[in-house]
Amino acid sequence: VSEPGLPEQHEVPPDLERVIFFSDAVFAIAMTLLVIDLAVPTAADMTNQELLKNLRDLGPSIFSYALSFAVVGSYWLAHWRRFHYIERTNEPLALINLALLGLVALIPFPTAVLGAHGNLPAAVVLYAVVLSAGGIVGGLSWLYAYRAGLCRPDVDTRELRLGLMRSWSGPVVMLASLPLLFVSTTLTELSWLLIFPAQVVLRRM
Amino acid sequence: VSEPGLPEQHEVPPDLERVIFFSDAVFAIAMTLLVIDLAVPTAADMTNQELLKNLRDLGPSIFSYALSFAVVGSYWLAHWRRFHYIERTNEPLALINLALLGLVALIPFPTAVLGAHGNLPAAVVLYAVVLSAGGIVGGLSWLYAYRAGLCRPDVDTRELRLGLMRSWSGPVVMLASLPLLFVSTTLTELSWLLIFPAQVVLRRM
């Protein structure tokens, strides 16, 4: 009942297991810290009407929370899938992975800027650049693992290409959307939602 | 000496193990971030009387900390029990699990709003809706795992139904309590404590 194309796994050596769990911890914390930007309206003796208005004003922050959670979640899924096929690690792969985690850990920052200033092009560009960098480095880690012979023997160039397309589809959508800034920041941000159907299409391949 | 109805476990494949530990990390961080809302009274040169008064004023925040910790804890216990019976994973299950984690990671936000404005219906509704969504999606993940054949062969429809009842008892209590808002916010919040005896009854079944 396992998915087609996701073959059985064997033992994971402790070194590799540690790289994976360390990555999971960084992903989990970055995803959970996103919520810190949802600042609670704290004025004492607020009326129900005022609280409702305050919650409505948090709309853009909640959009950027959900968007970042979905993007980081898709990066985690890509990481999870890549390491399904990687059966050994070495220090260069651990280093590339650290670079990826450094970008993932940074994501709460552009997310907060986008939540506060989503109508400003600078916030949109910052967000697109940081999140794209994460996707690009993620793809590089997969490319390196393949070239260095750290993948399982049954991974072929088709699998390699598919993994790269999955990793880089997010960056391609985000960077390609930037010219839309001349039209509207809202349109640019909404165009990023194309990442998710793109992922579904790639997963079917 | 293991509990009746909790049969022996076997090897967990690395893919599934990673989904589980990633979930544990998100649960752990969300539970620990709840404490951040307990803002420390920082005015310098405070007297002991003033500090005591400040700590007493934190009462509602401490109530919402304890309530959220207990609810998220019960979600974690439900997750722990579900994955006792799940022996394989696939990408759709990992995705549903991510959606659940996105809701769990959000919980510090409604908790903080409830701690600051527990007397306002909007805060109570926000809290009940977000926490119920977590419980509902948790149950859906269990339903999906069963339907997709990812559970152990000895899981039958009785086990399925019991798991759904455990997952959905919290949402049912919380959503059913909302009409009590026409009476009192305090009464509504206190009625949520019914979740815990309900869990105990279901566990006995």
Added chain:
Amino acid sequence: VSEPGLPEQHEVPPDLERVIFFSDAVFAIAMTLLVIDLAVPTAADMTNQELLKNLRDLGPSIFSYALSFAVVGSYWLAHWRRFHYIERTNEPLALINLALLGLVALIPFPTAVLGAHGNLPAAVVLYAVVLSAGGIVGGLSWLYAYRAGLCRPDVDTRELRLGLMRSWSGPVVMLASLPLLFVSTTLTELSWLLIFPAQVVLRRM
């Protein structure tokens, strides 16, 4: 070369492993969140003298950071040692463990209050009560595991008693120190350092 009294371990079943790693995550986050209370002096255009003075003023906060880190660290060590001897889990043990984690996750709050108001008895009592509660519940989890037959067969009542003394030595020191508040808050806090030699003595036994 392993320590006397710390016998070999065997396989850990997945259920128990998950309880342990979830606990580790909560301990790790609670310990790391302690640092958030070390508020950075942010006034722009500060002179070196002013920064030095600000850092010196953080002295009490750094003391409470180090104290809490050491206490939580000793709780983690006690947890680590207890679960060396526990070979199965059940839902009641997972629940008692959750209660322990709820207290551990709370520790950054009394730590921050103590850092800001270490000269006020209310801050000292709050700190002693929350940290003692953690130690007491930790001991209860060990007592429960023993009584419920979840420990390895080679754990005898001597081991049980030693584990309880290790778990409860912190609470005993802290609660017994409270009468010293009539003399001085500083003396009370310094007396807590007795926990660490007490641990060493107990470890030798």
Added chain:
Amino acid sequence: VSEPGLPEQHEVPPDLERVIFFSDAVFAIAMTLLVIDLAVPTAADMTNQELLKNLRDLGPSIFSYALSFAVVGSYWLAHWRRFHYIERTNEPLALINLALLGLVALIPFPTAVLGAHGNLPAAVVLYAVVLSAGGIVGGLSWLYAYRAGLCRPDVDTRELRLGLMRSWSGPVVMLASLPLLFVSTTLTELSWLLIFPAQVVLRRM
């Protein structure tokens, strides 16, 4: 295809595994908390120009984020490599490791001070001292593990010396740079970048 000098690994006993994963969690959280210091410019109705200026003003904070991420990352890599060769643990090693983690968890604090006041010698000294302490204690844990016979039988004094040099190269660079403070704080901070080529050279050895 594994690196020369990084021999095969065998089973990791549960006790040791727990020390490792607990360490990973603390490293991961400390690295991720670094981003909290990147305070979002929140003034409402900011223009794009003002946001750009605010982001440029964050330059020093972003430098200290990247520097700390890289240093903590190199400490994690050193930890990862050390525990590749350690095959057993005992309480003293767990304790030394806790002391290391207490210093790692502290790193967000000097990082924030350096980001806010990088032009002040006190901030530079604080940063160099805390980060060096982490590196020094990391080396001590390796020295202890070797002396206590907790390493694999194939670890010889050459491996020991190399591990110590890797652990202590960061502290040596940082502490040796402090006299540069009489010239310039910027120069002192830039000199720390020498840590990374030093690591590369040592890894080749």
